[in-house]
Ligand SMILES: Nc1ncnc2c1ncn2[C@@H]1O[C@H](COP(=O)(O)OP(=O)(O)O)[C@@H](O)[C@H]1O
């Protein structure tokens with residue numbers, strides 16, 4: 732099946748189940764993964780990208796069993812991710828930060844220029860240390876679309892940006908499926924951004940999937956509002 736399907740994924744750290752028998756499927760476009768701090772969002776990305784090994788379960792990407800592929804080979808199959816704390820290498824130029832991904836994934840160097848053009852980063856010869864936070868976030872997006880990505884995992888890509896900058900990033904993120912044909916999975920705490928970007932959303936809480944479906948319906952559900960948005964039923968009825 733095209734897209735990403737997680738089936739019965741469990742991750743344990745000692746006694747803590749960071750993911751507890753999680754199953755969910757994303758087909759296309761930009762999809763959201765939300766939940767309170769500690770819910771298991773980053774753990775989900777770590778399992779998919781190979782930083783963490785799942786105790787049980789599988790993850791199929793376009794029909795391939797991703798968790799059986801060695802982590803260093805997953806990028807070549809089209810997996811890309813960004814990190815909650817951006818990971819732009821300060822001692823390298825913006826161009827070289829992106830080129831590294833092209834080399835690692837054996838993608839054409841022409842895709843480096845295309846990715847930098849897409850995010851609109853000027854003067855890519857500047858060092859990572861000379862870039863603003865927004866520009867470093869743009870480099871991360873560029874790295875995620877180099878070559879032929881199938882799945883792009885974005886972990887709080889707008890963290891630390893002001894509303895105007897977030898808006899610019901949002902436009903780039905929502906354009907990724909059309910630009911490179913990849914499925915995008917977006918983790919973010921900004922519900923306006925999630926509402927604007929994601930057709931489908933999954934909600935985790937204490938490692939369990941508590942809701943999944945169209946963003947509009949999921950964000951309106953009382954259970955999600957209680958668990959995630961901190962809205963009590965009586966507050967809702969008072970509105
Ligand atoms: N390397 C680790 N060792 C121990 N516990 C971890 C580790 N990584 C995550 N956890 C725990 O797993 C849970 C989920 O964490 P995480 O996936 O980072 O949450 P989120 O990204 O949703 O905020 C938390 O309770 C966290 O403390």
Ligand SMILES: [Mg+2]
Pocket residue numbers: 772773774815
């Ligand atoms: Mg996280």
